[in-house]
Amino acid sequence: MNFVNIDLQKNNNKLDMKVDMNSSVFQRILDKISNSDLYKNEFFTSSFQHNIYHIQRVMFFSQIIAQNEGISEKDLKLLLLAAALHDSGKTRDRRDGEHGKNSAEIAGEYLQNNINSISKEDIKIIQIAIEYHTIREDEKGKINVTELKELCQKYEEEKSLNP
Numbered sequence: 001m002n003f004v005n006i007d008l009q010k011n012n013n014k015l016d017m018k019v020d021m022n023s024s025v026f027q028r029i030l031d032k033i034s035n036s037d038l039y040k041n042e043f044f045t046s047s048f049q050h051n052i053y054h055i056q057r058v059m060f061f062s063q064i065i066a067q068n069e070g071i072s073e074k075d076l077k078l079l080l081l082a083a084a085l086h087d088s089g090k091t092r093d094r095r096d097g098e099h100g101k102n103s104a105e106i107a108g109e110y111l112q113n114n115i116n117s118i119s120k121e122d123i124k125i126i127q128i129a130i131e132y133h134t135i136r137e138d139e140k141g142k143i144n145v146t147e148l149k150e151l152c153q154k155y156e157e158e159k160s161l162n163p
Contacts (some may be wrong), residue, residue, distance in 0.1 A: 025077050026063060030056060033084045038110055059083040078122055082129040085110065100134030124155045 034052055062083040066076045088110070089102025104127040111123045128151050135147045 025073065026059065026080060029077070029080045029084050030059060032114070036110070036114065038085075038088055038106070055084055055087065058086060078126055079129075081111065081115075081118075082107075082126045085126070086130050086133050100131045104128075104131035124158075128152060128155055 033055065059080050062079050063076070066079055071079070085107035086103055087099065088106040089104070090099040107130050108123050108127050111118055111126065112120075128148075131151055132148055135144055135151075137144050138146075
């Protein structure tokens, strides 16, 4: 089933660097997430801002950045999975300060139970990216290195507790 947003495809056609939204990795991840129970709950079907098209836009812009940065196919897969799952723990459209943490937990469980080809280490990388997306920056546009290090340490400790 193809869930690609027609308006997004039209905007893509205006870009100098096209994103192949029908590429195997992009479409496989979007289809798997779209067809899962994860995003079929009441919140995502009734949400104005956070619906499957929001997820698709985040994946789309993530792929643009990835193409510009020249990241590997493996890292692109991790990035697109993080993009697809980044709001899975969101409970309302308005500000929800806990949704990064909740989304990371849901993503970890979802990936472990539904994606056979992903390592525990890669799941932790995805969870860190998802949880970090709600962390406030000390300075606009600058990574909060302290918070990022703490998240990495948190997931590293969890890994050693649950090998």
